[in-house]
Amino acid sequence: MKKLSQSQLIGERGELLAGERAMSMGFAFDQKGRLETGVDGMLELRDPRTGRTLAKWIGAQVKTTENGRYTREDDSRFEYLIEPDDLNYWRGSNLPVIIVLVRLSTGEMYWKQVDAGPASEPRRLYFDKNEDRFDKSAADRIASLCIERDKLGTYVPPMLSGEGVHINMVSVVLPEKIFVGTSLFASGRDALAELDADAPFDWVIRDRRFISFRDPEGTSLMEVLDEGTVEAVETSAISASDDVDDENAFIELLGRTVRVQFEDRLSFDRDSKALYFRAKAMNKGFKYSYRSLINETSALVVAPWVRKKDGKVGSVRHHAFIPRFHRIGDDWFLTVTPTFVFTRDGYRPHNFSSSLLAGKKKKEKNGAVRGQFLMWRYLLTGGGQQQSDLLAAVQSAGGPLRFESLEPIQMPMAVPEEAWKVEDPNAEAMEDREWLL
Numbered sequence: 001m002k003k004l005s006q007s008q009l010i011g012e013r014g015e016l017l018a019g020e021r022a023m024s025m026g027f028a029f030d031q032k033g034r035l036e037t038g039v040d041g042m043l044e045l046r047d048p049r050t051g052r053t054l055a056k057w058i059g060a061q062v063k064t065t066e067n068g069r070y071t072r073e074d075d076s077r078f079e080y081l082i083e084p085d086d087l088n089y090w091r092g093s094n095l096p097v098i099i100v101l102v103r104l105s106t107g108e109m110y111w112k113q114v115d116a117g118p119a120s121e122p123r124r125l126y127f128d129k130n131e132d133r134f135d136k137s138a139a140d141r142i143a144s145l146c147i148e149r150d151k152l153g154t155y156v157p158p159m160l161s162g163e164g165v166h167i168n169m170v171s172v173v174l175p176e177k178i179f180v181g182t183s184l185f186a187s188g189r190d191a192l193a194e195l196d197a198d199a200p201f202d203w204v205i206r207d208r209r210f211i212s213f214r215d216p217e218g219t220s221l222m223e224v225l226d227e228g229t230v231e232a233v234e235t236s237a238i239s240a241s242d243d244v245d246d247e248n249a250f251i252e253l254l255g256r257t258v259r260v261q262f263e264d265r266l267s268f269d270r271d272s273k274a275l276y277f278r279a280k281a282m283n284k285g286f287k288y289s290y291r292s293l294i295n296e297t298s299a300l301v302v303a304p305w306v307r308k309k310d311g312k313v314g315s316v317r318h319h320a321f322i323p324r325f326h327r328i329g330d331d332w333f334l335t336v337t338p339t340f341v342f343t344r345d346g347y348r349p350h351n352f353s354s355s356l357l358a359g360k361k362k363k364e365k366n367g368a369v370r371g372q373f374l375m376w377r378y379l380l381t382g383g384g385q386q387q388s389d390l391l392a393a394v395q396s397a398g399g400p401l402r403f404e405s406l407e408p409i410q411m412p413m414a415v416p417e418e419a420w421k422v423e424d425p426n427a428e429a430m431e432d433r434e435w436l437l
Helices: 006-024 084-091 136-146 188-192 220-224 244-261 353-363 366-380 387-396 427-436
Strands: 028-031 041-046 053-065 077-081 097-103 108-113 124-128 163-165 169-173 177-182 203-206 209-212 231-234 266-269 274-277 286-291 296-306 313-328 331-343 402-404 409-411
Touching (some): 006 041, 006 053, 006 097, 006 108, 108 124, 108 136, 188 203, 244 313, 286 366, 331 353
Antiparallel strands (some): 041 053, 077 124, 169 331, 177 209, 203 209, 313 331
16 A cells, blocks of 8 residues: 655645745746755856846755644744754755745745854754745845855846836925015015124025025115015916026025924034034034834934043034935935034034044945935925924024935846845944944
8 A cells, every 4th residue: 555644745836836936036947856965955146137047056954844843942043953964964965055944834935045043053054034935035145045154256146037226316395376576675685784793594595586485574684685575476488497506596596495393302413514413412422303114203313422431422423414406307306314423512513523424324234324314304295294293493593495205116127135245244343443433
């Protein structure tokens, strides 16, 4: 009587599922036959743009359970102990080998390179349930196992098919009306000298022409204007003008308006042309709460640094961004370039601000810059408030501009960030030394 055991069925189902998942990730998968002794199948890299196979292989051993739990398993991680004979066999391979764990009852699959265990206990593999999923997000990490690091010029193309890219830009919603008048002065500099120091500076005067989103009637601004010349016109008369002088004046007006609109929490650094979070007290930091792409989070946007030698504040780092306005067609956009401003105590400029900024920039990664842009976008667009609340917030701040998020751009290929990560174990220490220098 011929028999087929339950364990044979479970194993075969796991291999078929893993093979199907590998092909959905963009790999070619060839399941081995009866002569298999420790590697169930071979993954071959394939350029997803052209379909060309690359003659680069990875061995895959599939371990399947029907519904069992792994060692020390919880919601985020678990451990798996490799058999000694298996590890010895794989260590002799001339190809990278991965183990794929399949749980049939839930459809979960996880992967790890078989020699990823710690030196003290190489048979024990530690799995992170988010990072080590065997799905499309792991394609580039698996493909990077084929990079021959002892040779120059080795190239492995990105395996992912595409991803959404957030550009560091928001759309500017202009008010319908803009105020235009004739000034008694030829330039804003001349006019400014006649105004009180606390007069709002969200206007532009060029060649005696005054423009502003603020109605100057009934304000101190009338002291520098020719009475009876002010009128409200369609904003598009200037914002969509083809005259270069009009465009330059409008960019200047937008820059000044956004500074005044957010002056309750942001200051302007003239040297770097950046807006930065203002300190609430001398040598004190504070956090700003916002929503990233998925979660509620917060950032220490004003951060004092205390010297070890005397316990005094050596500098205060302020999150900042450089605003630049651009016109595309008849529409206007604001690019947000995250940066930092350093002060001595939260208020006074730091003598070595440029050096501190250069050191900070060396340490920044892509994720940090993206997080800063998301924070600034959250602030500019009103922080997820309801429309009525948003309008109220804008009005209370005295600002006529509104900003809206742009939809991510879907790129045909994804950036293999995981594969690009520096793997030199001394990199972090070297980075610290550069900072000290």
